[in-house]
């Protein structure tokens with residue numbers, strides 16, 4: 063019997079479990095999944111110090127385990143799997159990561175550090191969806207982690223050694239097996255039990271659901287996805303999101319959860335039939351939930367990211383995508399044929415660069431653009447600001463820092479740092495429209511054009527989502543100006559999407575490049591080369607699992 067309908071959708075596909083763990087095999091078999099087991103040869107030796115948090119280490123290890131198998135199979139097994147699943151379980155206590163013990167003494171060290179305390183168990187999971195393209199492996203990666211808290215009773219020396227001598231600890235993270243004798247050591251478990259055993263089944267099924275629903279909604283011509291379109295053509299999921307956001311559906315349902323379609327239609331002044339279709343589409347995309355009646359409520363995702371007043375609201379960015387990015391993409395065929403941006407076709411006007419748009423656009427256009435940048439900076443700011451130890455820098459300048467949302471994250475994370483936001487006069491003028499999350503006198507604003515004017519003096523220059531907008535010639539002008547303003551020891555903190563070195567991903571960067579703007583997406587090595595040519599030596603690079611990656615470079 064298969065309880066989860068998504069598991070049954072995988073029948074007929076070559077699903078591979080890249081794990082030698084008998085527990086993972088059992089958990090997935092019991093769930094009705096049919097798969098082959100190909101244990102990964104990836105050695106679990108990643109440097110733990112480069113990960114900001116333990117779960118990032120577990121996710122990266124899971125990803126490397128799965129990728130090793132996905133890459134090996136077409137060569138050694140002469141078949142390309144459809145899906146490869148990798149996982150890695152770790153235990154953390156007192157800031158330390160515990161994996162499988164290497165000896166009895168190591169098991170003793172681990173178990174005695176857990177005695178009488180609560181600890182966290184993280185399992186990182188990577189799902190690689192593989193495709194073969196011109197006999198090369200092309201893949202989509204989905205990764206996630208689950209945390210479970212476990213408390214151990216006080217363990218006497220006798221108990222500890224008896225347990226260790228049973229042999230059970232040796233192949234288990236943290237040196238215990240909760241599903242067997244180790245269960246006797248445990249006072250309580252908060253969270254998913256199977257996550258401790260080695261595989262978060264519930265979270266996995268939810269992720270499969272997302273993958274399955276996304277792929278059906280983007281490839282099926284089924285009645286449901288064609289529902290909203292009058293001519294019966296396919297409606298991309300993004301349009302339902304854009305429209306619901308524009309009509310303030312998520313704000314409405316946050317204030318008044320549990321309205322039916324007619325009530326929502328009345329409030330947003332739309333037709334009942336159209337609203338019904340829109341709400342149903344949003345449910346299918348995981349943005350709304352519905353009940354038997356049927357009435358509608360925001361999902362957690364919508365509450366976190368789609369409300370206007372949410373801390374991480376993406377509403378400004380969604381509106382920018384709807385009004386500016388989407389019209390460009392609706393001429394993608396011409397963009398690809400001509401290799402140029404489609405401003406002329408989409409907006410009946412000549413393309414302008416970003417700065418000109420912000421300088422010369424109407425008040426509305428400027429505000430919309432700033433809103434979009436503000437949304438992204440709020441969502442990514444904390445991750446970028448905390449990516450590196452910046453304690454040696456006292457002053458920073460956030461070039462093109464717009465509303466200051468990123469700068470406020472930097473001062474919050476680094477008590478000794480002051481940040482000057484440097485942006486075009488028209489942007490600095492309008493920043494008052496955006497309330498900072500907390501007042502901070504260490505953030506100041508200066509107006510100017512970073513290509514033409516003198517840059518404010520600083521120890522550290524922040525370039526977050528700036529360089530991808532420009533071709534190499536312009537990047538050299540800007541980096542040259544920064545280099546002139548820097549003395550040895552000063553730094554550049556660059557934050558962008560870093561493309562894989564083989565340019566096989568991530569797709570969010572490659573898809574963004576399709577807008578054919580003046581700029582270009584680059585890999586970490588390509589950015590490093592540009593920076594090195596101005597005397598900046600990369601000291602740390604991090605792939606953050608948030609929208610942006612980051613690199614810290616120091617002036618030699």
Ligand SMILES: O=c1[nH]cc([C@@H]2O[C@H](COP(=O)(O)OP(=O)(O)OP(=O)(O)O)[C@@H](O)[C@H]2O)c(=O)[nH]1
Pocket residue numbers: 080081082083084085086101102106127149150151152162233234235238239240241244258259260
């Ligand atoms: O309570 C329990 N906690 C943990 C386990 C088992 O511990 C291991 C964790 O190790 P890892 O994630 O590195 O996985 P491996 O066994 O080495 O297999 P891979 O081939 O996937 O690397 C895991 O087996 C858990 O099941 C347990 O059994 N109980």
